[in-house]
Every structure is written in C-alpha cells, then in structure tokens.
Amino acid sequence: MFFILTYRQLTSINYHTIWFLLCQEPLIYGAIWGYYAPNRHTRRNKLGDNMDDVNWESVKMKANSVIDGDIDGAIPSDVRSLAEMLLQTGDNNPAQREPLSGSVKAMLKDFPSGKVVYRRGNQGLLPAAAGVVVDSAAEIIREAAHHFFTTTQQYSQPLLRKHGKSKGSPVYADADEYAAGLVKKARDNARELFKAGEWDGSLEGLADCADYTFTEEEE
Numbered sequence: 001m002f003f004i005l006t007y008r009q010l011t012s013i014n015y016h017t018i019w020f021l022l023c024q025e026p027l028i029y030g031a032i033w034g035y036y037a038p039n040r041h042t043r044r045n046k047l048g049d050n051m052d053d054v055n056w057e058s059v060k061m062k063a064n065s066v067i068d069g070d071i072d073g074a075i076p077s078d079v080r081s082l083a084e085m086l087l088q089t090g091d092n093n094p095a096q097r098e099p100l101s102g103s104v105k106a107m108l109k110d111f112p113s114g115k116v117v118y119r120r121g122n123q124g125l126l127p128a129a130a131g132v133v134v135d136s137a138a139e140i141i142r143e144a145a146h147h148f149f150t151t152t153q154q155y156s157q158p159l160l161r162k163h164g165k166s167k168g169s170p171v172y173a174d175a176d177e178y179a180a181g182l183v184k185k186a187r188d189n190a191r192e193l194f195k196a197g198e199w200d201g202s203l204e205g206l207a208d209c210a211d212y213t214f215t216e217e218e219e
Contacts, residue, residue: 051097059101060087062117069113069128071203083107126194130201134190137206138183145179 051059064087067080083104090100108114116131126134149156149172161170162181172178193199199209 050094051101056090056094056097056101059090059097059104063087063104063108065128066108066111066114066117069116069130069132070111071129071132072112074111074113075108079107126191127201130190130194130199133201133203133206134187137190138186141186142179142183145182146175149175149178 063083067075067083070080086100086104090097105118109118112135113128113132116126116135117128149160153175156178157171160172160178162172172181190199193209194201199205
C-alpha cells in the first residue's frame with residue numbers, strides 16, 4: 001500500500017503522526033522514500049495484542065463524529081483526508097489499530113468538534129455537531145450575561161435571585177456566578193430538547209424551539 005503526502009499535508013499534522021506514518025507496517029512501505037522500520041507497537045501487536053472490532057468501531061465512531069460535527073469547517077481538508085485514510089488502514093490492518101487510534105485522536109482532538117467528542121467525562125447524548133452549537137451558544141450567553149450583570153449589579157444582585165431550591169446564598173456573588181448559572185441552564189435545556197426530539201441539534205433548528213403557541217388561561 002503506497003501513499004503520497006504533499007508538503008501541506010505533512011505540515012498540517014504533528015510530528016508524532018509523521019513518525020507513525022514513516023514507521024508502521026504495512027501502512028507506509030516505501031511511501032515517501034522507501035524506508036520501513038517496524039516499531040514497538042508492531043512487535044507488541046504481533047504477539048496478539050490487537051484492538052478488537054468493537055473497540056475499533058468505537059474509535060471510528062468518535063473520529064467520524066468529529067469530522068461530521070465540523071460545522072464551521074475548522075478541520076483542513078488535508079487533515080480530514082488523512083484521518084479518513086488512517087481509519088481505512090485500520091479496517092484492513094488489525095495489528096495497526098492501537099497506534100492508529102492514538103494518531104487519529106492526536107490529529108482531531110484540538111478542533112472544536114474534537115474538543116466536544118474527546119472531552120473527559122460523560123458527554124451525554126448530544127452528537128458532536130450539536131455539541132459545537134451548544135458550546136458556541138454557551139460562550140455567547142456567558143459573555144453577554146457577565147456584561148449585563150456587571151453593568152446593572154446595583155439592581156441585579158439584590159433582585160435577580162437564584163431558584164428557590166438552590167443551596168447557599170439566595171443572591172449571586174458576582175457576574176461570574178450569574179453567567180455560569182445561565183450557561184448551565186442553557187446546556188441542560190439543550191440536552192432535554194434534543195432528548196425530547198424538539199431540537200435536531202443544528203443551529204437552524206434552534207429557531208423551532210422558540211416558536212411555541214401560547215394560550216391564555218381562562219379565569
């Protein structure tokens with residue numbers, strides 16, 4: 001199997017990935033200048049320590065979720081193509097899946113959708129694209145709420161109180177706490193709307209969540 005990498009492709013990825021491309025069997029065998037050198041991952045995998053199909057499908061699912069969730073086009077086309085190439089190589093070469101998974105993650109984890117998918121902890125049920133929308137919304141809400149509370153603190157701090165069931169002080173200590181409270185509420189609502197099928201996870205779909213029919217209660 002031979003691959004030709006352009007200078008732009010090589011400069012779009014980190015040194016770990018370049019080293020991986022040069023050293024793995026049979027990923028690159030004479031691909032750039034005919035050099036082949038199996039590394040410790042190859043020797044270990046020859047002993048039977050291969051990534052099974054279930055775990056490899058999980059790796060692919062996360063990587064494809066990052067790529068599909070790149071709604072702003074932050075991932076360069078060369079990086080996207082190379083990631084897809086490495087995933088295809090893993091399909092055909094089970095012995096290479098372990099190092100391949102690390103290289104793919106290293107390539108994608110710092111992009112906006114990658115930060116959503118590879119973030120530590122439970123990511124809930126939001127797909128990467130929806131997570132990017134929520135992250136962007138959270139930052140805008142945080143910034144606007146912080147400015148609002150700061151400029152109106154004389155009135156906002158005593159009058160805009162926390163939910164009655166909240167623990168601790170009934171008032172917000174400062175603009176940071178007020179903004180963080182609104183951001184948490186927005187994130188929670190986004191998950192609930194998506195779970196209920198009221199939001200499709202897209203930026204455009206948020207407009208549908210604001211269109212409700214209000215009826216006045218009869219006295």
